[in-house]
Amino acid sequence: MIARLAPFLFGSIALALWEGLVRALEVPAYILPAPSLVVAAFAADPVGLLVSLFSTLTVTFAALLVAAVLGAAMAIGMAASRFAQAAIQPWAVALQVTPLPAIAPLIIIWVGDPFASLVVCATIVAFFPLFANTATGLASPPPELTDLFRLYGAGRVRTLLLLRVPAAIPYFLSGLRISGGLALVGAVVAELVAGSGGFASGLAYRILEASYRLEMPRMFAALVLLALAGIAINYGLGAVGVLLMRRRGDA
Amino acid sequence: MLTLANVGRRFPSGTEALRDASLRLQTGDFVALLGPSGCGKSTLLRLIAGLDAPNTGTLTWDAGQPPAPGEIGYVFQDATLLPWATTEENVFLPLRLRGLSRTQARPDIAAVLARVGLTGFEHARPRQLSGGMRMRVSIARALVTRPRLLLMDEPFAALDEFTRHRLQSDLLSLWRDLRCTVVFVTHSIYEAAFLARRVVLMTPRPGRIAREMTSNLAPSAETRLDPAYAALVARITQGMEAAL
Known part of the structure; x- marks a missing residue:
């Protein structure tokens, strides 16, 4: 019980300290606004900020969906063929180590459509954990089980469908949880790079806009919304994973 | 059922897991492959199952061709x-x-x-x-x-003694009823003596078949209390020590 309350307790103390120090030291709001000011900034335009949040989340979930489908499909393709594995693996790693801000401008120019280009950017960030986790899961069955399938004359495809894919599901689900947070990061980074040339409606754009106008409380309100969205995505996907595994009888 | 003649297996790493193993497997046999770790008994089992192929020697099935999928049952340690x-x-x-x-x-x-x-x-x-x-x-x-052939690779090694005894007795009655051929890999002298009609002693580095012993014990749970069982354990122990 105490462990469950601990994050809230810690947060409350930190917020109280923050509020108290900002007031006591008379820190100007354009440098560090007090939490009360941040709440007031949100209350001043809740609809605007929530619409922006919705826009960012739309990009996030679209990217997560594309990354999940692509990541799983490519991992399965790699598991099915050694040639595909040799061909795909280095490119997947290259994609993972390339910093998104470095390629986002290119993607935005090439793709053209603002929504699609943001989704592409976020997908690139979210793709790797899903791909790598699924690939690990597909390779996870013990050699004895693969031997058993061989002994009963099962070919590659049936071994894949009846053994390796089911074994990969828990790995895929934990990849999904990691990638959920990354898709949000990717969406925000892409929005920042795209700036006014992008969708002009996401939370990152609100942050940029507020920073140009030195509206720090509004900027913080947008940041808080982002953080809350990230936490919700992480725990939400975690809960979905636990639920699915429980239904399958694993957990 | 099966004749292995001078079978050898060397892994690509250079390890010689099995050298010059010859063994005749009769239908209805209960054979224990007994030996310490690394004596090639699991390798021998995998060769019989067709999960691995020998580098030297031959496996000849009486039926003329290896068993079809499903004609071999395999039980692993886990x-x-x-x-x-x-x-x-x-x-x-x-x-x-x-x-x-x-x-x-x-x-x-x-x-x-x-x-x-x-x-x-x-x-x-x-x-x-x-x-x-x-x-x-x-x-x-x-x-x-x-x-027709049941291959078992130390299936009871990870179980507690009481469970192991139950399963060993149950396996014997299964074997009596089903009349299939069993090859049972174990590193336990007691287990080999209790279960098998033929005990094949193997020695490590490289894995070889050292000698073979036969058992006339009744295949039943009461055998454990039979003085003849204790005598067989002693005989196998001596044989093993001589081979090592």
């Missing part, structure tokens, strides 16, 4: 069940891979589960079962195709 599947689904697997539907397979599954004492546990998942029960599922899975 139960190696599908963790997401129920007992019934795990036992169904070999039949499913043969193209049978669940409805077609159900009578066979029910019969084999009854035979290993798992009736009532059809819908349990592996994690809900004890180690001994998981091994029973594994044995049921190996028996569901009615194999």
Whole structure:
């Protein structure tokens, strides 16, 4: 019980300290606004900020969906063929180590459509954990089980469908949880790079806009919304994973 | 059933797992491959199963060709069940891979589960079962195709002594009833003496067959209390020490 309350307790103390120090030291709001000011900034335009949040989340979930489908499909393709594995693996790693801000401008120019280009950017960030986790899961069955399938004359495809894919599901689900947070990061980074040339409606754009106008409380309100969205995505996907595994009888 | 002549297996790493092994396997035999770790007994079992191929020597099946899938049952040291599947689904697997539907397979599954004492546990998942029960599922899975040859690779090594004794006795009565041929890998002299009609002693580095001993003990649970059993254990122990 105490462990469950601990994050809230810690947060409350930190917020109280923050509020108290900002007031006591008379820190100007354009440098560090007090939490009360941040709440007031949100209350001043809740609809605007929530619409922006919705826009960012739309990009996030679209990217997560594309990354999940692509990541799983490519991992399965790699598991099915050694040639595909040799061909795909280095490119997947290259994609993972390339910093998104470095390629986002290119993607935005090439793709053209603002929504699609943001989704592409976020997908690139979210793709790797899903791909790598699924690939690990597909390779996870013990050699004895693969031997058993061989002994009963099962070919590659049936071994894949009846053994390796089911074994990969828990790995895929934990990849999904990691990638959920990354898709949000990717969406925000892409929005920042795209700036006014992008969708002009996401939370990152609100942050940029507020920073140009030195509206720090509004900027913080947008940041808080982002953080809350990230936490919700992480725990939400975690809960979905636990639920699915429980239904399958694993957990 | 099968003749192995001068069979050798060297792995690509250079390790010589098995050298010059010759063995005749009769239909209805219960053969124990006994020896310390690294004596090539598991390698020999994999060669018989066709999961691996020898570098030298030959395996000749009396039938002229190796058994079809399902004619060999294999039990590993771990139960190696599908963790997401129920007992019934795990036992169904070999039949499913043969193209049978669940409805077609159900009578066979029910019969084999009854035979290993798992009736009532059809819908349990592996994690809900004890180690001994998981091994029973594994044995049921190996028996569901009615194999002519049952290969077992230290199946009871990870179980506690009491469970092991139960399963050993049950295996003997299964063998008596089903009349299949069993090759049983073990590093326990007691287990080999209790179960097998023929005990093949193997020595390590490289793995070789040192000698063979036969047993005239009755294949039943009471054998454990028979002085002849203790005598056989002593004989195998001496044989093993001489071979090593």
